[in-house]
Amino acid sequence: MQTVVLAAGRGTRMRPLTDRQLKPMLPVAGRPLVAHTVEAAADAGASRVVLVVQPDDGSVSEFFGDEYAGVTLDYAVQTEQRGTADAVRAAAPHLDDAPFVVLNGDALYDHASLATLYDRAPAVGAFRVPDPSQYGVLLTDEAGERVTGVVEKPADPPSNLVNAGAYALPAAAKSWLDVDESERGELEFTDVLARACETSDVRPVAFERWLDVGRPWELLEANEWQLGELDGRVDGAVHADAELSGDVVVADGATVRSGVVIEGPAYVDSGATVGPNAYIRGSTYVGPEANVGHAVEVKNSVLMAGAHAGHLAYVGDSVLGRETNLGAGTKVANLRHDGADVQTLVKGDVVSTGRRKFGVVLGDGAKTGINTSLNAGVKLPTDGATRPGEVVLFDPDSEKGREARDGRGDE
DSSP: OEEEEEOOOOOGGGTTTTSSSOGGGSEETTEEHHHHHHHHHHHHTOSEEEEEEOTTOOHHHHHHTTEETTEEEEEEEOSSOOOHHHHHHHHGGGOOSSOEEEEETTEEEOHHHHHHHHHTOSEEEEEEOSOGGGSEEEEEOTTSOSEEEEEESOSSOSOSEEEEEEEEEOGGGGGGOOOOBOTTSOBOHHHHHHHHHHHSOOEEEEOSSEEEOOSHHHHHHHHHHHHTTOOOEEOSEEOTTOEEESSEEEOTTOEEOTTOEEESSEEEOTTOEEOSSOEEESSEEEOTTOEEEETOEEESOEEOTTOEEEESOEEESOEEOTTOEEOTTOEEOOBOTTOOOOEEEETTEEEEOSOSBOOOEEOTTOEEOTTOEEOTTOEEOTTOBOOTTOEEOSOTTSHHHHHHHTTOSOO
């Protein structure tokens, strides 16, 4: 079935990681996030994929080319970011007069469940979550066999069954894309779903596993999921004195030096260097040309392309953007003393990550001075820097962070 994959999102909730790259192109276990979506679509039965992209960013087409995972690819340009219905409308001229599937390019889908969606069109993917108030909640008939509508982020959710952003719709849905602006000023594809529910029996397809990757800690979770499904292999150079256990991928062109211990699942990408005497554990991805040097411990983290932790550092449950650099002795805190979930700043609001352990997020080009200490939940902005010996307790963009920077905050 022809499939539209939405890959034009900037991802404001993922900042600073998306200041200079699209959210669907963030790395997950050695490939961009959206590549996992295309692979899932190919496995589910996609005959052709139309990727919706931005006009000023060629990173998606440069990565994918004309074919990927055995499926032919086309590209549609969304000239303005006006919402998901507008994105699908940009793809409509590329679609035949036949049923089609729409998938979000910033989500991970269980392949088997997605295949069921393809087989049961018209249908919508559904997933049960503990707190549905931050999602679009699906309304169904009493038997739960037919979707009757969707309610966006309700204060009092009617159920915990949420919209997983996967739709299999009839060809007629192409003519339903001219929707009105929502309250938040966007053209929502959920309005197209509502029209489909009025005209046909749209069935909910319960996904066994699904992840909406919208915030930095969800990028960690995405890597945990995908690294956990990898089979270990060694294509690069591994010193005889290094110790690898569990499923560890050492890609062609990567180097693991003497005294290194890597406990999988872990992925060391092409051009990356680990060691000597480094320790990597717990669902860690070391990106292309990244460096984990002497006496550095990295646990359950993502180091993007060119990230550098040269020596005597600890990085736990963190995401380091491209070309970041940790000065010697930099330490990351990833646990609160009271054991509560770590909080961080998202679009100006302090929110819970839902994780007992969460470290820091560094935007592209951020650097720390020697012996810097970064508190749990701190974000350093793109190209930001700390002074030698600096202790950063709060996100620099938060009120407490600004007070501390001005000398009025907690000592």
